[in-house]
Amino acid sequence: MNLTDYEFLKYMSRFDDCPFTLVMHGEPHQIGKGDPAFSVIIRQMPKVKELMTSTSLALGEAYMDGHIQIEGSLYPALRSFLGQMGKFSTDTRALNKLLFSSVSKKNQKKEVCSHYNIGNDFYRLWLDETLSYSCAYFQTEEDSLFTAQCQKADRILEKLYLKEGMTLCDIGCGWGFLLLRAAKKYGIQGVGITLSEEQKYLFEQRIREEGLEGKLRAELLDYRDLKTLDLTFDRIVSVGMAEHVGRENYISFMESVRRALNPGGLFLLHFISALREYPGDAWIKKYIFPGGVIPSLREILQIAGELDLYTLDIESLRRHYSRTLLCWNENFQEHRQEVTGMFDERFARMWELYLCSCAATFMDGIIDLHQILFTNGINNDLPMTRWY
Numbered sequence: 001m002n003l004t005d006y007e008f009l010k011y012m013s014r015f016d017d018c019p020f021t022l023v024m025h026g027e028p029h030q031i032g033k034g035d036p037a038f039s040v041i042i043r044q045m046p047k048v049k050e051l052m053t054s055t056s057l058a059l060g061e062a063y064m065d066g067h068i069q070i071e072g073s074l075y076p077a078l079r080s081f082l083g084q085m086g087k088f089s090t091d092t093r094a095l096n097k098l099l100f101s102s103v104s105k106k107n108q109k110k111e112v113c114s115h116y117n118i119g120n121d122f123y124r125l126w127l128d129e130t131l132s133y134s135c136a137y138f139q140t141e142e143d144s145l146f147t148a149q150c151q152k153a154d155r156i157l158e159k160l161y162l163k164e165g166m167t168l169c170d171i172g173c174g175w176g177f178l179l180l181r182a183a184k185k186y187g188i189q190g191v192g193i194t195l196s197e198e199q200k201y202l203f204e205q206r207i208r209e210e211g212l213e214g215k216l217r218a219e220l221l222d223y224r225d226l227k228t229l230d231l232t233f234d235r236i237v238s239v240g241m242a243e244h245v246g247r248e249n250y251i252s253f254m255e256s257v258r259r260a261l262n263p264g265g266l267f268l269l270h271f272i273s274a275l276r277e278y279p280g281d282a283w284i285k286k287y288i289f290p291g292g293v294i295p296s297l298r299e300i301l302q303i304a305g306e307l308d309l310y311t312l313d314i315e316s317l318r319r320h321y322s323r324t325l326l327c328w329n330e331n332f333q334e335h336r337q338e339v340t341g342m343f344d345e346r347f348a349r350m351w352e353l354y355l356c357s358c359a360a361t362f363m364d365g366i367i368d369l370h371q372i373l374f375t376n377g378i379n380n381d382l383p384m385t386r387w388y
Contacts, residue, residue, distance in 0.1 A: 007048045012040075014087050018080035037080055039071035054095060055088035060283035064350045074352065075326065078360040085366060090282065099279040101291045103246035105222050109195045111291035112244050116196035120175075125338055126331035131175040131202070134240040134270065135321035135369050145327040148320075153181045156237060159313065159373050160266050161382060162186040166234040169193070169260060171223050172241025176203035176216070183215040191229065193221040223253055226260045235266050242271040242300075243292050250295060254303050264379040267309065272321075273297045273370045288354045297370055309374040313386060317369045318362050325359035 005024055012022055012031060019032035021039040030036060044067035050058040062068040070077045092099060101107060127133060128146040136148035137155050156178065162168065164187035170179050173192025176199075182188050194200055203218045219229070223245075236257055245253045257267055274294045285292060297314070304311060332339065332355060339348045361367050375382075 004045055004048070008042075008045055008051075011048055011051055015081060015084050017084050020077070020080065038073075038077040040077075041069045041071060043067045043069065052089045053091045054282040055090070056085075056281050056283040057095075057286065060287070060350075060353060063353055064287075064346050066345075066349065075329070075356045075359055078357050079364060082357060082360050082366065083364045085361075092279065095282050098282055098285055101285075103248050103291070105224065108244065108246070108291060109222065111289075112195045113197070114290055115288065116174075116194075117198045119342070120198050120202050122339070122342060123175075125335040126328050128327075128331075130177040132177050133174055134324075135317050136324040136327070137317065137320055138323055145324070145331075148324070148327075149177070150181075152320075153178050154185075156239070156268055156270065156371070157182050157185065159268055159371070160235045160237065162188055162235060165189070167191075167231070168235045168237065169226070169231075169233040171226075171236065171238040171257070172244070173199070173203065173218065174239070175199050176206055176218065178237065178239065179203075179216050180206060180210055180212065183212050184210070188215070188235075190216045191219060191231070191233075192216070193219045193223065193226070195220065195222065223256050226256050229260075232260055232262050233265065234262055235268075236261050237268045237270070239270040240272070242269060243289070243294055245293070245295075246291060247277070247293050247295070247299075250299065251303055251306075254300075254307055254309065258307050258309060258376055261376040263377050264381070265376045266312075266379075267374045267376065268371060269300070269374070270371045271295060271300075271369070273300075273368045275368070284354070287350055294367060297368070300372065304372075304374055308377055310378060311372060311374055312382075313371075313373040315371045317371065318365065318367075321369045322359045322362040325355050325362065329355040329359065 016032035019034040019036045021036040022029045022031055023041045046058045046062045128149055130149045132149040137152035138148045166188045168188045168190045170192040173194050176192055179190040179192050200218045200220050207216050272294050274296050277296045280293050
């Protein structure tokens with residue numbers, strides 16, 4: 001065994017909580033005690049220096065390039081491995097530009113669009129018919145992804161206690177399913193804002209198809225520019241958008257919501273959360289969500305309190321998101337050949353790693369998903385029970 005092999009084996013031996021087999025040059029090496037749960041086959045050795053700079057980035061890129069292969073299912077292997085993320089190396093000084101990118105409007109639009117403008121045809125391959133790209137809500141084991149996404153939307157709309165004629169703003173509206181459902185079920189007037197031209201285009205198409213031109217509209221708008229609409233709303237919702245705001249802008253984001261929300265109005269914030277504040281994962285930031293930062297629950301609640309946004313309800317949907325991601329990955333694998341045709345095998349391996357790693361980290365509580373319901377000031381007219 002040469003020095004490079006020895007250093008790599010020594011480094012990987014730290015991840016011994018769950019036994020696995022590390023295969024180098026065809027020779028197996030067991031890591032941890034007990035029966036190995038999976039095998040990691042090394043086709044080309046990652047550099048130890050790169051592992052020390054960012055374990056996540058070095059191993060993630062090696063998997064994308066086919067230099068590392070997993071024998072067996074990727075998801076359970078990642079559950080075993082990512083549960084030990086506390087042992088990962090991250091040199092924040094070397095990764096400063098990647099981990100702490102600009103939170104200016106111009107740069108955040110560029111970062112957001114790099115993900116959501118990949119193409120509507122790509123997302124149609126593996127999302128369900130609603131085109132909902134956020135955590136679904138599974139009421140039973142038999143629920144399909146489509147059923148669970150409809151249930152998620154209905155659960156949010158019920159929490160918002162909508163009445164006919166109310167105004168609703170969706171910040172980060174995606175392809176518009178939540179507003180479309182709200183307009184059809186409750187007769188609301190709605191505005192959806194997004195930074196993605198692809199999402200706006202398809203949302204406007206769906207508005208026309210549903211005959212809701214007089215009820216809904218889409219705006220290509222940064223949340224900081226909500227005031228330019230010269231509108232206030234009875235209800236505001238934001239699903240899966242706060243992760244793109246950046247820690248420096250949380251106060252600005254919440255202030256923008258409060259200014260746009262009528263007194264006593266309801267705001268539902270649905271976001272990926274963390275127990276503690278940290279800058280994010282280098283691999284995810286480089287390849288999946290540039291600039292993405294996961295807020296902690298406590299910092300959002302603290303900011304809300306300072307702005308007189310009263311917390312009515314908090315719900316964790318962590319395991320629902322793990323199942324959602326596994327459903328997405330199942331759909332993705334069914335259309336993998338089409339994905340490689342659109343892009344290439346490296347992209348397909350990257351996306352598979354993204355979906356499975358996120359499913360694993362949600363299941364193991366490394367990250368969470370919370371829905372928080374706020375009122376803008378005191379509202380004593382709402383029913384006193386949790387379920388209206």
